[in-house]
Amino acid sequence: MDAEPSTQNFDVVIAGGAMAGATLALAIEQLTQAGLSVAVVEATIPDNSHPGYDARSIALSYGSCQLLDNIGVWKTLSPFATPISKIHVSDRGHFGLTEMNAREEGLDYLGNVIELADAGRVFHHALGKAKNISLFCPAFVTDIKREIDSVTLTLNDGKALTAKLVVAADGALSSCCDMVGIERHEHDFEQVALIANVTTELAHQGRAFERFTETGPVALLPMSEGRSSLVWCVKPHEAPAMLSMSDDEFAQALQQAFGWRLGRLLHVGQRGSYPLILRQATRLISHRFAVVGNAAQTLHPIAGQGFNLGLRDVVSLAEEIAKAHADGKDCGQMPVLQSYLARREPDRDTTVAMTSGLVHGFSNTTAPLILGRNLGLAAMSVFSELKAPLLKRAMGLVER
Template sequence: MDANAPSMQEFDVVIAGGAMAGATLALSIEQLTQGQLSIAVVEAAIPNHSHPGYDARSIALSYGSSQLLASLGLWKALSPFATAIEHIHVSDKGHFGLTEMHAKDEGVESLGSVIELADAGRVFHAALTSSKTVTLFCPAFVTDIHRTVDDVTLTLNDSNKIRTKLVIAADGATSSCCQMVGIDRHEHDFEQVALIANVTTAMPHQGKAFERFTESGPIALLPMSEGRSSLVWCAKPKQASELLKLSDNAFIDALQRTFGWRLGKILHVGERNSYPLVLRQTTQLISHRFAVVGNAAQTLHPIAGQGFNLGLRDVVTLAEEIANAHHSGEDVGGMALLQQYLERREPDRNATVAMTSGLVHGFSNTSAPLILGRNLGLAAMSVCSELKAPLLQRAMGLVER
């Protein structure tokens, strides 16, 4: 439903941000409460409706994430756009260590899926606009947050005002809503830049994902539709700047030297983009009548593809707690609910941040003893499933929340 009337409107829950995290949260709350709560989503950007082609960004959804989305009735609309990851190949460039993971060995159809953000954006935007219990303010953004003991009043950029019991920040890595309520964030610069592009290779990917560690950072190729692969190449800033300036053919040559020939000759590369890699973590996940989810709560290094999957676990956990409070007749913006969300999320959040940051620093280190140690570890995992299990479980998103 559309929101056009410029007046004070009241909702049970307001979500700032309607991209993947915010949209999933709104639809999850709707599903878990059988549409008994009124929800507003405030989103600044209208999804791009042009065909993404080679120039779309993609996300890797773990097996656990697709299961979560399926349990909420949201996977059916996304699955037609998903490319299954059936194998994962992990290696250390120039060294002997490597390990592989196979869906069939784990008794599942896939270890995860790759979806282009443009496709996901269209699916979720359509679901939000057709919902009977979600009101979408788009394009719009929050300019002021005023909290009292019992409720919160938000002012939008068009001077509309919204009153609610609970505000949820899902407005990205540099969340303005968090700034408005005084929630700080810690930042750690990995001193790397991620280059992203879509590529076509001579050999079909056959559902295989690659993660290759190099001295300057990891490089990943993820299987996509139409035989393409999604490239994420993490490099030092100077190297990344030089790579961006190369012609397509020169870039392909550099990529071929770094990645190797596991998919044969690299034939085509789409538009290249880049972004700096910085770990950002809010100092708090909750405040008075305020919660934080997704990239607004934490943005991770793309190594091991954990970012959105961690954010999705935030989203589903918070939706569950809101539904529990509602069904129990409790305040859906109360501190009891928020404290329960915090206690459920902190262990997973801390463990995932520690794992991804540890992998970045461990595999970028050129110390001979550390190189030997990590390659012995990869080699051991290739022959011992018990050693591989913890990494595989987290890669598949099968973690407690």
């Protein structure tokens, strides 16, 4: 008979080793000088094939790049990043538009675009090299039992891990949150995001575009090799037909919605889609348990805020954990988690309200609203102080 597997002890166990979970582990390692033992439990092994046109991308704001630099990760990520030099916002068929320009702000870039496949490999490699991080992969948590002073997690292969603190970074439908009874609010935006990588006749020159159409926003983000990453929000009933179009038909439909600012659309890669639903965990903390990243909130991609908000969660939590460690305190105790919560709630509420407001404001086709938002966009291009709050949030320069 096999012996019972022995329990391994850690200070922090992070469920989920994608960008939020991996960043949290590396931030704790950096901020405590590897003073705390961390386990990362991740179900998926990063794929080493380069998916080219089929890659999903993420826009990292200027502030996020700074945060990643502070924890020593940006240096290895930056070779894979495409800088955003300008963000161009317009409303299809109407006069309003505004532009945000890195050079005018005295910056090298407003943000960077990175393919998730590249980021996954960089983070996976960094976790493997870290002094005091143990990676359990492929593995996932099947059970969580909480005592007064510790938490015991069971993994799918029967291994048991104990920790002072468990952090859920396991995505929008977090099973760890379900296991500890943290519910989530959902709001269906009644839109579907179509995603693909496209090649355009004119070079993007680091320009990102956000164009509001009747069905929802169309965003093109600059990528490597002259490609752009497309997120096109459409009504749910339109999505199946658009996914089944030929590449040429899809390119024509996109050309009509997006316009000719990048010339002719030459090539469309493999298309994917996902429904747009705002999901928010009803609580970010519980006994010896914290929630970060998409497990905490999943936003509409309209202003590229989702991962950037999640990263601010991650670094704030890592700072609170490191502060507790420096003070010789237990990092899983409620006062530590309450400090994290107090720091995150204002930013979280404001960012969720802003993105949801943009979605509803720009997908409404009543004449007064169209006029109002176009006057707003036009005014922003004239008066920089009107643009400043939006620019600051777009760049992730936010109090946390």
